[in-house]
Amino acid sequence: xxxxxxxxxxxxxxxxxxxxxxxxxxxxxxxxxxxxxxxxxxxxxxxxxxxxxxxxxxxxxxxxxxxxxxxxxxxxxxxxxxxxxxxxxxxxxxxxxxxxxxxxxxxxxxxxxxxxxxxxxxxxxxxxxxxxxxxxxxxxxxxxxxxxxxxxxxxxxxxxxxxxxxxxxxxxxxxxxxxxxxxxxxxxxxxxxxxxxxxxxxxxxxxxxxxxxxxxxxxxxxxxxxxxxxxxxxxxxxxxxxxxxxxxxxxxxxxxxxxxxxxxxxxxxxxxxxxxxxxxxxxxxxxxxxxxxxxxxxxxxxxxxxxxxxxxxxxxxxxxxxxxxxxxxxxxxxxxxxxxxxxxxxxxxxxxxxxxxxxxxxxxxxxxxxxxxxxxxxxxxxxxxxxxxxxxxxxxxxxxxxxxxxxxxxxxxxx
Numbered sequence: 001x002x003x004x005x006x007x008x009x010x011x012x013x014x015x016x017x018x019x020x021x022x023x024x025x026x027x028x029x030x031x032x033x034x035x036x037x038x039x040x041x042x043x044x045x046x047x048x049x050x051x052x053x054x055x056x057x058x059x060x061x062x063x064x065x066x067x068x069x070x071x072x073x074x075x076x077x078x079x080x081x082x083x084x085x086x087x088x089x090x091x092x093x094x095x096x097x098x099x100x101x102x103x104x105x106x107x108x109x110x111x112x113x114x115x116x117x118x119x120x121x122x123x124x125x126x127x128x129x130x131x132x133x134x135x136x137x138x139x140x141x142x143x144x145x146x147x148x149x150x151x152x153x154x155x156x157x158x159x160x161x162x163x164x165x166x167x168x169x170x171x172x173x174x175x176x177x178x179x180x181x182x183x184x185x186x187x188x189x190x191x192x193x194x195x196x197x198x199x200x201x202x203x204x205x206x207x208x209x210x211x212x213x214x215x216x217x218x219x220x221x222x223x224x225x226x227x228x229x230x231x232x233x234x235x236x237x238x239x240x241x242x243x244x245x246x247x248x249x250x251x252x253x254x255x256x257x258x259x260x261x262x263x264x265x266x267x268x269x270x271x272x273x274x275x276x277x278x279x280x281x282x283x284x285x286x287x288x289x290x291x292x293x294x295x296x297x298x299x300x301x302x303x304x305x306x307x308x309x310x311x312x313x314x315x316x317x318x319x320x321x322x323x324x325x326x327x328x329x330x331x332x333x334x335x336x337x338x339x340x341x342x343x344x345x346x347x348x349x350x351x352x353x354x355x356x357x358x359x360x361x362x363x364x365x366x367x368x369x370x371x372x373x374x375x376x377x378x379x380x381x382x383x384x385x386x387x388x389x390x391x392x393x394x395x396x397x398x399x400x401x402x403x404x405x406x407x408x409x410x411x412x413x414x415x
């Protein structure tokens with residue numbers, strides 16, 4: 001079964017907001033065996049909406065729309081859907097009660113007629129009541145084509161997807177089973193991995209596909225299977241994972257469904273009863289930010305410092321001024337003294353240190369832009385690597401963070 005996701009709103013098209021709704025909906029649909037054929041973003045314009053619906057009907061049995069359901073005149077989705085399906089707006093007393101309840105409980109300003117108009121819905125649609133906002137969801141069966149219209153506010157949309165939309169799709173359609181298994185790898189590029197896996201790909205069953213998902217120094221390998229026989233699907237997918245693992249054992253760090261790289265690091269540290277600290281210069285706190293996305297990180301993460309200037313490296317971590325003068329602030333020697341300083345200051349078992357030139361200017365060092373030194377220190381060893389990550393600042397920082405975690409995983413795994 002194919003579906004299309006249509007997002008409505010000029011704010012998406014001019015880059016004012018990022019469309020996260022489509023990603024959430026696509027994942028939710030994929031989990032139940034619905035294939036997203038296309039994602040389209042369009043203006044709040046009646047002709048554009050109608051054209052998008054007509055195009056969607058050609059390729060998809062299900063169309064999900066987000067946005068355009070607000071109370072103001074520029075939100076025309078509801079009226080357009082009414083016209084498109086040959087319907088008329090009627091007052092829904094249950095929705096009106098929901099709107100009045102929300103205003104009474106959570107909103108200090110008086111309810112207006114515009115807000116009450118949110119309770120006007122097409123008579124032929126099935127209303128999906130929205131407990132978090134004033135715009136209800138709407139489910140249409142228009143000549144066998146299912147159209148679901150949802151508010152664009154993410155937390156409202158997500159609640160409606162989980163509570164109503166996904167269960168109704170499962171009730172109304174006979175869906176295949178879809179399963180994914182994603183392996184996370186570090187340290188080898190996409191093309192090099194593809195060469196290594198050429199024969200493996202050739203021998204995959206026709207209902208299993210391998211995708212390469214590169215991202216700043218790491219590559220995810222996703223095996224996707226789709227079949228009406230769940231037992232056959234799971235058996236074959238597990239067999240292919242077992243064949244793939246030995247081929248990437250030297251770069252494999254874990255499965256995505258078990259968590260990302262920082263989750264994997266958390267498990268390694270907790271299992272080893274070890275702790276971590278960070279000393280960041282060019283990464284500017286990005287390491288600490290990523291580490292603390294894991295709930296309970298305080299059990300193993302002692303803390304970190306962002307030491308952007310030479311003076312702060314000296315004052316907070318004990319990096320010697322003569323080391324900076326002799327070797328430059330972007331150097332192996334400074335990175336190592338930063339890592340050892342973090343070990344001492346935080347009394348941790350491991351420490352990561354980063355120093356480099358992320359650009360666009362060289363700052364306190366003459367090192368080439370994109371140069372980054374990363375040190376991983378423990379109480380009995382220190383490992384330092386030099387990298388050249390290019391000349392795009394955001395990319396340099398992202399690659400440095402990913403490479404630091406890759407190095408840390410290897411060092412923890414040695415102990």
